[in-house]
Amino acid sequence: PEVENTEVHAVRDLLCLFAGTPPGKAFNLTWISTDFKTILEWQPKPTNYTYTVQISDRSRNWKYKCTGTTDTECDLTDEIVKDVNWTYEARVLSVPWRNSTHGKETLFGTHGEEPPFTNARKFLPYRDTKIGQPVIQKYEQDGTKLKVTVKDSFTLVRKNGTFLTLRQVFGNDLGYILTYRKDSSTGRKTNTTHTNEFLIDVEKGVSYCFFVQAVIFSRKTNHKSPESITKCTEQWKSVLGETLIIVGAVVFLVTVFIILLTISLCKRRKNRAGQKRKNTPSRLA
Numbered sequence: 001p002e003v004e005n006t007e008v009h010a011v012r013d014l015l016c017l018f019a020g021t022p023p024g025k026a027f028n029l030t031w032i033s034t035d036f037k038t039i040l041e042w043q044p045k046p047t048n049y050t051y052t053v054q055i056s057d058r059s060r061n062w063k064y065k066c067t068g069t070t071d072t073e074c075d076l077t078d079e080i081v082k083d084v085n086w087t088y089e090a091r092v093l094s095v096p097w098r099n100s101t102h103g104k105e106t107l108f109g110t111h112g113e114e115p116p117f118t119n120a121r122k123f124l125p126y127r128d129t130k131i132g133q134p135v136i137q138k139y140e141q142d143g144t145k146l147k148v149t150v151k152d153s154f155t156l157v158r159k160n161g162t163f164l165t166l167r168q169v170f171g172n173d174l175g176y177i178l179t180y181r182k183d184s185s186t187g188r189k190t191n192t193t194h195t196n197e198f199l200i201d202v203e204k205g206v207s208y209c210f211f212v213q214a215v216i217f218s219r220k221t222n223h224k225s226p227e228s229i230t231k232c233t234e235q236w237k238s239v240l241g242e243t244l245i246i247v248g249a250v251v252f253l254v255t256v257f258i259i260l261l262t263i264s265l266c267k268r269r270k271n272r273a274g275q276k277r278k279n280t281p282s283r284l285a
Contacts, residue, residue: 023049
């Protein structure tokens with residue numbers, strides 16, 4: 001029996017040597033998704049095998065993506081944007097390869113057995129995609145009112161061949177939070193809107209700094225976007241501009257007054273000189 005076991009082990013070792021090292025299973029499968037641009041990443045870098053990704057469609061059938069790749073990521077955007085309210089399943093298969101007679105790397109079968117694979121966590125785009133950094137499109141401080149407009153960014157979700165905006169995808173579930181403060185202060189205030197515009201009361205003549213964040217109200221986690229770039233109003237420039245306009249207007253009026261006064265005095269002087277010539281008797285030759 002001992003000899004028999006030794007022979008069995010020898011045959012097994014020979015088969016393993018012939019077949020090559022079994023491919024390792026992928027691990028650390030991670031969904032990277034922002035504004036529905038979605039990539040599945042994993043580890044490790046393959047050595048004697050390749051990866052193939054499968055994702056379930058709405059019919060619950062496996063669809064092959066990134067077949068025979070040596071990369072450790074696969075772009076699945078074109079699949080998940082078909083229905084952002086569907087919960088997708090994905091897995092990464094580790095498929096061994098060998099050199100063909102033509103010197104090219106080709107996949108070989110596993111005698112009807114399914115290659116080793118690792119499942120990714122389920123992915124619901126509407127719930128799981130992150131919202132990208134919002135952009136403040138324009139802002140204006142007029143007296144005691146500050147108006148801020150947030151750009152309605154486009155996503156990779158399409159309808160009738162047209163890319164949809166975040167607002168078109170999320171509707172009233174999408175909102176924005178404005179965080180603002182006086183330029184000379186650290187105290188912050190916030191204001192929330194279900195639209196893309198803010199109109200808040202501020203102090204006249206005081207500069208304000210602010211940023212916005214997108215928020216998905218129905219989410220319990222992962223519901224806020226990164227902060228936008230901070231913008232500041234410049235009321236001192238506005239006040240300075242108004243002052244310069246007033247000073248300029250005063251200087252202009254004074255200049256016009258001086259010119260008119262000078263012209264008037266010149267005319268009077270000429271009139272007096274002419275009157276004197278008329279009153280002086282002419283000398284006879």
